[in-house]
Amino acid sequence: MARKASLSGFPEWLPNERLVELHILDTLRRTFELHGFGNVETRAVETVGQLLRKGEIDKEVYGISRLQADEPATGDDPNALALHFDLTVPFARYVVENAGHLSFPFRRYQIQKVWRGERPQEGRFREFTQADIDVVGDGKLPFKYDVELALVIAEALSALPIGDFKLRVNNRKLAEGFYLGLGLADTAGVLRNIDKLEKIGADKVKTLLIDEVGATGEQADAALALAQIRTEDTSFVDQVRALGVEHELLEEGLAELGEVVGMAVRRAPGRVVADLSIARGLDYYTGTVYETVLVGDEKLGSICSGGRYESLATKGSRTFPGVGLSIGVTRLVSRMLGDGSVTASRSVPTAVYVTLANDDAWAEAQDVAAQLRSRGISAEVASSAEKFGKQIKFADKRGIPFVWFTQADGTHEVKDIRSGEQVAADPATWSPAPEDLTPRVGTAAV
Amino acid sequence: MARKASLSGFPEWLPNERLVELHILDTLRRTFELHGFGNVETRAVETVGQLLRKGEIDKEVYGISRLQADEPATGDDPNALALHFDLTVPFARYVVENAGHLSFPFRRYQIQKVWRGERPQEGRFREFTQADIDVVGDGKLPFKYDVELALVIAEALSALPIGDFKLRVNNRKLAEGFYLGLGLADTAGVLRNIDKLEKIGADKVKTLLIDEVGATGEQADAALALAQIRTEDTSFVDQVRALGVEHELLEEGLAELGEVVGMAVRRAPGRVVADLSIARGLDYYTGTVYETVLVGDEKLGSICSGGRYESLATKGSRTFPGVGLSIGVTRLVSRMLGDGSVTASRSVPTAVYVTLANDDAWAEAQDVAAQLRSRGISAEVASSAEKFGKQIKFADKRGIPFVWFTQADGTHEVKDIRSGEQVAADPATWSPAPEDLTPRVGTAAV
Known part of the structure; x- marks a missing residue:
């Protein structure tokens, strides 16, 4: 099915x-x-300058410059232009620029292409579509939004034909506390090593915690024990x-994560898990962290990630905290x-193909x-009055379900190409069955 | 209303x-x-290489290259990457690459951003959205599609809140013939000068036709007389x-343009005019040429242009003729x-804001x-149980029409913020009036 892209990393x-x-985009938008x-x-x-503010992924950024006219864009010139690599950085800038025109807490979704100059591989592209939702506050943002966003995303993903998924949630305050x-004061160092757990295993992580972070064996064991905890209810507490x-911060994190998972047990049963192994993202999010895997296809990586930023953006002394998630649409599709x-039930939106008995009948058709x-x-x-058989074949080839005939006496008949029935x-007044009105998209016949 | 873009030419x-x-995009898509x-x-x-195949606008093209990693893109390297400046060139490539998977005649619409490194000015942007429709054939494409596309576009534009417009149609065969x-054998030279008619006037064009194209006074007068013809029916013939x-080619052009305008008189009265002054585009289109102006705002320029290409694309000995139009969405918006x-009737999709009597009521809400x-x-x-007055104000500020209250006894009431009526x-089972379900977009109160 999926053919090789003519330009590697740029799927079409x-x-x-x-x-x-x-269908995926429309379903997300509707939810x-x-x-x-x-x-x-x-x-x-x-x-x-805007893109590299956090300063870590400059090599992935595509600069743009007018051919033959400008100096080419480089990482050295903060005013040079480049393509965005996510939707969070542009949204943060948008919020700051338009703060006077927005009502906070401000809820927005954003569905756009982003570009990254990474080496393309399975599930990784140079041009791809992200679908983001965020809520951003002015000064403060109630924690209820962390709960709500998990529920919105669980509902949005449940509406897609992607099978079972798990939204894994963790909390930086919990881990740090x-x-x-x-x-262990070097919490960032602990997190960086815990993040390697899946890749290198507990023994090697323990050694690293002892050698690099200065943990005792007991401290390392405790940190590893924390990362083993994974529950579908609040029993993780x-x-x-x-x-x-x-630790005070630990209590705060337990309460927050408990609130997300507790509400999810009730409103999105089986979809949300507290997963204390999740360390990725804990270095830039400040509280809740989300990631999402497809059950049975965990190796695809996260299809939807996000979290809470205490400071998504700032404007002078004003701070805009935010919480949000981003769905990797292209990876899913x-x-x-x-x-x-x-699959889609046909390749065109057309439900009815109106045939021509002769070329003069075009206007009536x-x-x-x-x-x-x-x-x-x-x-x-x-477009021309070929033999009816040929006109029907034209429709059939595209999966158009109905062909229409107007008789010499001005009466009409419609034929269902699939059953051959003609009435x-x-x-x-005639209408197709509702399921034939537009192309249906769903899981292939099981 | 429209604020200054923070980056000139890149509106948000x-x-x-x-x-x-x-609303504009949804309406076009639906049509x-x-x-x-x-x-x-x-x-x-x-x-x-793909973008500059026609070789004339290289200065407008934005090259892209990874910051710090690659050689910057230049016009000299045909394999360098650049952002598309329209949707026709990419579509032609797509057709050639996927010819084996497409059914011809192939009808598609495409709505995307395009980029041009031009100097921004009123109605001209560096990043803007185009909405294109094209039909492309394999080897041949019946002329009926030239007629149909004029009707589809007239219907699409009529569905937009843009007021009256005129779709001006001409035909290269008519002018060349x-x-x-x-x-006059140098038909391109004549067209190039006729194109200046609106800008410099008939006298100067006549001089140019005589001096540059070698026309006699009578020939120049006749070419100018042709360009004066503009009719809303087939009387132009x-x-x-x-x-x-x-001339044989003239006859062909008259028949073709007559077919477009004749059908439009019947099916899209008042929307389509035969306008024989249109020369722009006649150098690259091979038959029908369309452009569209808003009545009363002609100086905005064409909001929708296109035409017939006898060879939109080629693949070996295979030729793909096409006919299509492109709407300048950003210019319109x-x-x-x-x-x-x-304007839009509110700034958010929300129809109902569910209030909280106390913070524990969130789940029930x-x-x-x-x-x-x-x-x-x-x-x-x-997100929190502030005073009801504050919660109502939150909704009102966003234009949300209804607020919902759940009483201590579990009964519910809904208030229309605009009228103050609470029931x-x-x-x-409760539903808002259909016109309050989603934000309405339309011409401002008259």
């Missing part, structure tokens, strides 16, 4: 594949809007307490198309089509 | 403005899909014949927002909201 879809992607998120679109271009309570560590698990369209039925008129029909 | 909209743009056009999205990036019939010029002629959402009603829950309501 065939029309029937694009219908699958559009976000039902939850009151408004849309924002930012320019594709930011200044290099635990390490501090243990007596007792498991953490059983480790016997105490690429997987669906690659394994053929999701357009009248028929216009009547259908006025009732929301996609209709297309043949009298009135263009002012 | 506020949430309520973006609702206007989304195109009702006419059987499927969606295609191509990558933002092409090779420089006329010049050849006159005895008689007016051309009255000039007494004969920028005008609507700039003069405040079109989410139950109410979930019931509303399950019936397609956008609902948002307050008992059941979250399982």
